Amino acid sequence: MELTQRQRIIFKKVVERFTYCAEPVGSKVLMELLDFPVSSATIRNEMATLEKLGLLEKTHTSSGRIPSKFGYRYYVENLMETSLEAPIKASLQSVFSQRHYSLDEIVEKSCSILSEMTNLTSIVLGPDSTHQVLVNIQLIPINAKSAVAIFVTDSGHTESKTFHFDEAVSLEDLRNCTSLMNDHLVGVPISDILDKMQEIKSLMAAKLVRHEVLFEAFTEAFMKFASEKVVVSGQSNMLYQPEFSDIDKLKRLMRILENSHLFKEWAQQGSNQAIPIGTRNELIQIGDCSVITAKFHYNDLEEGQLMVVGPNRMQYSKVIALMDYMSDVIEGVFGVHEEGDASDEQKE
Incomplete structure (x- = not known):
């Protein structure tokens, strides 16, 4: 799908604004966000085109538009720019370098940090040792x-x-x-x-x-x-997401998050949309939820997985940047990275 430069910018602004405030985005708001002059009528025409392409949806309660599930996928694959602020990097490095952590401590600490820094629900899977000798x-x-x-x-x-x-x-x-x-x-x-x-x-x-x-x-x-090493943190963060204001929907999601077998069935449904993001991350869309995953290695043979669960409306660039960097830091704790193998972000 080819978009014009103006359509790309307008669509990107809609996604970033909506993920931040959870309110449909209209042409007048976009006029203030864009750094080039364009009329309200032109913006409305471009948004109508983006809607026809399936990237945006119009709500019944507002003249503004919101990203569609397909729109989020397009954004992640084509427009997203990930970056992590230097103080956050320094903080993560400091937390994991303070002392030697056991595997269980790493899993629990990682889960807690992810839920706190994303205000979403995090899940960390440790390695499956049942097939080892x-x-x-x-x-x-x-x-x-x-x-x-x-x-x-x-x-x-x-x-x-x-x-x-x-x-x-x-x-x-x-x-x-x-x-x-x-x-x-x-x-x-x-x-x-x-x-x-x-x-x-x-x-x-x-x-x-x-x-x-x-x-x-x-x-x-x-x-x-x-036993399976699974830690879940931040379930209560879902209470503050407007997408889960329906208490029955929230209860169903809580049951899934608190049961590893239910979670696996839920995350592996055939109707789910899975989009690889680079070599480490993946976006899985499950109904009105999204799961971002990031793999990390404890050694050459064992791997774990970070997961963040939230509404489709999440700040993908921030979440993915955080998970990717945390994966590098964890691998550094276990000495997985050889010299010169760290990410460019870590070298900065």
Whole structure:
């Protein structure tokens, strides 16, 4: 679809104005926004043309127009300019460089930051470890009632869990438990670990004094390891979006956002429109909602995903720029970027 330069500018202004104020945009407002002289009548004619092309829609309650779903897609693919202010970049770098974060902490922190900075709902998916194979277990004592367990998989993924025991566990029990676990669990897929734990329960009872305490601790740790890492933040932000003033619609969306299985079904419907944005991002249109996704890597084999969910009327350039930069920062935390591999924005 070829638009004239004037049509492109007018359409871009309509999208940016509407995403900001949620009010239909009329010719008089556009006259004030445009940086070149043009009459109100000419603007109305151009808007009528854009409507015929399917980029704009006319509402029943106003003479102004709003972007259509197709219009948002056209904007993202052809007109959007992404940029992130230097103070925001510095703030993100500072947050993630303050200390060493675990995988779970990175997922939770990223989710919280995204929802706060976009005023939308954010979802962060950690890597799926269920298809990985356990290659090593270490159990490091802290004191008589606590220890740190470290699990390593064939993908290079490392996960740690601090155990706090109700009763003292001897160093001998910890050494014997580590040996037993490595003898019987190494080489087992994460998805099968819990079943395998039941099989070695009797061995633990025969070799360990505090076998019940250690069995319970490891079972809980493996359940967490094998579970899907999904964090959702900012659901209440939807309350302030005029598109979700219908309480029944809002309740349905909340149920979807709070259930990972429902969310996957919702996001993978055949009627959805998915538009790739570069190599990392994707826009998925689902009815009157949009989902922006951004992939990031923990290592060469594992990837996670940032998601922002909101109405089709969202500030795409800001959201996408933020997610893209955050993905780079997270990869930097895990040392994924080789020297010279960071984005141009990070080099600035």
